[in-house]
Amino acid sequence: MNNATFSTVESLLCHFTEPAEELKTVLKSIQGPLVVLGAGGKMGPTLCVLVKRTLESMEVHWPVIAVSRFSSKHQKKWLESQGVQTHVADLLDQETCALLPDAAAVIYLVGLKFGTTENPELTWAVNTLIPTWVCQRYAGKRMVALSTGNVYPMSHIQSGGSLETDSLTPSGEYANAAVARERLLGYGASVHGIRMSILRLNYALDLRYGVIVDIAKQVLEDQAVDLSLGYFNAIWQRDANISIIRSLDLTGSVPTTWNLTGDLTLSVRDVAEEIARHAGKKCKFVGVESEEALLSNASHIWERIPTILTPISQVIAWTVGWLTSKGPTYDKPTHFQVQDGKY
Numbered sequence: 001m002n003n004a005t006f007s008t009v010e011s012l013l014c015h016f017t018e019p020a021e022e023l024k025t026v027l028k029s030i031q032g033p034l035v036v037l038g039a040g041g042k043m044g045p046t047l048c049v050l051v052k053r054t055l056e057s058m059e060v061h062w063p064v065i066a067v068s069r070f071s072s073k074h075q076k077k078w079l080e081s082q083g084v085q086t087h088v089a090d091l092l093d094q095e096t097c098a099l100l101p102d103a104a105a106v107i108y109l110v111g112l113k114f115g116t117t118e119n120p121e122l123t124w125a126v127n128t129l130i131p132t133w134v135c136q137r138y139a140g141k142r143m144v145a146l147s148t149g150n151v152y153p154m155s156h157i158q159s160g161g162s163l164e165t166d167s168l169t170p171s172g173e174y175a176n177a178a179v180a181r182e183r184l185l186g187y188g189a190s191v192h193g194i195r196m197s198i199l200r201l202n203y204a205l206d207l208r209y210g211v212i213v214d215i216a217k218q219v220l221e222d223q224a225v226d227l228s229l230g231y232f233n234a235i236w237q238r239d240a241n242i243s244i245i246r247s248l249d250l251t252g253s254v255p256t257t258w259n260l261t262g263d264l265t266l267s268v269r270d271v272a273e274e275i276a277r278h279a280g281k282k283c284k285f286v287g288v289e290s291e292e293a294l295l296s297n298a299s300h301i302w303e304r305i306p307t308i309l310t311p312i313s314q315v316i317a318w319t320v321g322w323l324t325s326k327g328p329t330y331d332k333p334t335h336f337q338v339q340d341g342k343y
Helices: 009-016 021-030 044-057 073-081 094-098 120-137 173-192 211-220 237-250 268-279 299-304 312-324
Strands: 034-037 064-068 085-088 105-108 142-148 195-201 224-226 256-260 284-286
Touching: 009 044, 009 237, 021 044, 021 237, 034 044, 044 064, 044 073, 044 237, 073 085, 094 120, 105 120, 105 237, 120 173, 142 173, 142 237, 173 195, 195 237, 211 224, 211 268, 211 312, 224 268, 237 256, 237 299, 256 299, 268 312
Parallel strands: 034 064, 034 105, 064 085, 105 142, 142 195, 195 256, 224 284
Antiparallel strands: none
């Protein structure tokens, strides 16, 4: 896999959705439809097709159902071409949530982050109302729910990152709405008998978006790279999706919580300089590294589901090759440098 090269979106999607041997045990245990809520985001489409292709390799044919508003018709069409069923739904409508498809297990990817400063009411509605209604609909099922590392405050760069047992005292409305989402999911799980695991992710990497794409664009365009938030965690999107699905085996009658990210604390300076070496460029920097950053320690999840993670050095090489060959990007910066919680 690490010898792969990507010249087209199709080749990248094929890599992200290649059947995964490590998913077969958990998928055998589901024995029924898997519903993926919020499947229209950056990770959801490839997660759905990864499950479908792995099931096909097992000669198992129960449905994978992607639920979203599907503002992108192309995305909906691509999912259906890959054998994934689609269900169009506005989850902010309670009656619509009550009519969601039956499922043996659910993956919950719903959330809203960007635009919070301009429209905080919508962020709070998406992150608090929908969990309540979804838990009512899927009483008694298994569910993995995606959260964010933004629920933690900044931690010292020598600390190894926040642990799942640390207090949640973040900055900003989005992060506090994310804490509320976790609390309502946990409450709904306890009231409705859902076996649940909650995953605090930061940050997923694709060649079309992510922190490394953000840094690489600055280096390739001869812009100064801001070092004020000098460290971060990240994980390749295929590794993240595989871990999300495997976390159906980490669910408990009392919801379990796990940090999901790579196993290294990454330096913005070091990543930028490695990008520059690949591209034959020179780095420009502005600012000085703070002693604090938004960091998570994911050692607990890797103890439970040991995983060989895609090396960040490989992701950097892929990213430089992709951008220098004019591969498309989503043009949606992560704003990982934000320190005041305003998105």
